[in-house]
Amino acid sequence: MSHRNARLTVFGRRLLVERVRSGRPVAHVAAEMGISRATAHKWVRRWRTEGDAGLHDRSSKPHATPHRTPATVEAQVCRLRTGRKLGPARIGPILGLPASTVHRILVRHGLNRLAWLDRPTGQAIRRYERARPGELVHVDIKKLGNIPDGGGWRTVGRTAGDRNRQATTTERKNSTPVIGYSFIHSAVDDHSRLAYSEVLPDERQHTAIAFWQRANAFFTDHGITVERVLTDNGSCYKAKQFTRALTAAGITHKKIRPYRPQTNGKVERFNRTLLDEWAYLRPYRSNDERTAALADFLHTYNHHRCHTALNGKPPISRVNNATGQYT
Numbered sequence: 396m397s398h399r400n401a402r403l404t405v406f407g408r409r410l411l412v413e414r415v416r417s418g419r420p421v422a423h424v425a426a427e428m429g430i431s432r433a434t435a436h437k438w439v440r441r442w443r444t445e446g447d448a449g450l451h452d453r454s455s456k457p458h459a460t461p462h463r464t465p466a467t468v469e470a471q472v473c474r475l476r477t478g479r480k481l482g483p484a485r486i487g488p489i490l491g492l493p494a495s496t497v498h499r500i501l502v503r504h505g506l507n508r509l510a511w512l513d514r515p516t517g518q519a520i521r522r523y524e525r526a527r528p529g530e531l532v533h534v535d536i537k538k539l540g541n542i543p544d545g546g547g548w549r550t551v552g553r554t555a556g557d558r559n560r561q562a563t564t565t566e567r568k569n570s571t572p573v574i575g576y577s578f579i580h581s582a583v584d585d586h587s588r589l590a591y592s593e594v595l596p597d598e599r600q601h602t603a604i605a606f607w608q609r610a611n612a613f614f615t616d617h618g619i620t621v622e623r624v625l626t627d628n629g630s631c632y633k634a635k636q637f638t639r640a641l642t643a644a645g646i647t648h649k650k651i652r653p654y655r656p657q658t659n660g661k662v663e664r665f666n667r668t669l670l671d672e673w674a675y676l677r678p679y680r681s682n683d684e685r686t687a688a689l690a691d692f693l694h695t696y697n698h699h700r701c702h703t704a705l706n707g708k709p710p711i712s713r714v715n716n717a718t719g720q721y722t
Contacts, residue, residue: 402430403438408450411435412442464500468492472500477517480509513657524586524704528714529619531585531649533662534607534626536598539674541574542682550678577682578602579669579689582610583662584619587713588702590665592693594686600634607637611644617714623647627659668696 403411407428414424425435441449468490475486483497501507505519512519525531545551545559564574580603581592591613595602607624614621624641626632628650638648651658673692679685701707
């Protein structure tokens with residue numbers, strides 16, 4: 396890509412070459428186009444040597460960097476980063492390097508952000524993505540406190556919020572109203588990030604099985620054949636009936652290693668998006684109002700919201716049969 400102050404684009408370079416080919420002096424053409432004679436001669440020379448391909452931008456990266464930090468020193472920097480979680484300002488004095496040099500080394504090795512490391516082991520978190528929709532679907536449950544009718548204390552204040560809690564439920568625990576919880580069951584396709592969610596009253600095995608059957612129908616309607624499902628080790632997913640329901644549909648059930656939620660990271664990250672862009676987006680006046688807003692959020696997420704992992708495109712852009720044009 397040309398730098399922001401570049402006089403010539405690829406089109407301008409072609410125009411330069413065409414004018415020179417017509418017999419006009421290079422110096423005259425350079426003056427007309429507001430560039431130096433040396434620059435004009437450079438592009439003409441590249442065109443004569445390489446043809447039209449020579450007019451395109453090329454990397455300015457040098458072929459060799461003889462003054463680059465030795466590999467042994469870079470290895471020491473990486474060991475201090477992964478082993479002791481030190482930053483550039485602390486690694487630099489230990490090794491006698493400027494902090495800026497340490498930072499460039501960490502960037503080169505993908506260690507410049509601690510969020511990219513597994514904190515207990517210091518190893519870089521391995522990112523992966525399945526090759527096609529349906530190859531793997533992540534499933535998880537998010538627990539949310541219910542909202543009393545009329546709004547909770549964060550919306551209407553302590554006094555009115557307590558009054559709403561009293562009026563919404565007759566269930567009590569130590570004279571305190573029990574509003575309860577909602578459980579958001581979610582399924583996210585690994586390749587496309589297409590998501591399906593429902594607000595359900597519990598996280599029991601039969602509820603989880605019924606949710607998955609509806610989620611599977613959702614993916615099928617979008618032309619996605621699910622091959623494997625990945626879950627955590629929650630009791631509803633450890634139940635034999637859940638695995639049997641998947642097996643009956645020709646789906647393999649995989650469970651993550653205990654205490655390793657990163658493995659199920661795509662749906663975990665989706666849960667955070669659910670909180671930010673739906674559950675806590677605005678103060679809801681009731682649980683039903685919040686539940687009703689989920690459908691609009693899912694449509695926006697799947698069809699319109701840009702996803703950074705998809706180069707700014709929505710999940711539906713990666714679905715094989717997004718518009719139903721083929722079977």
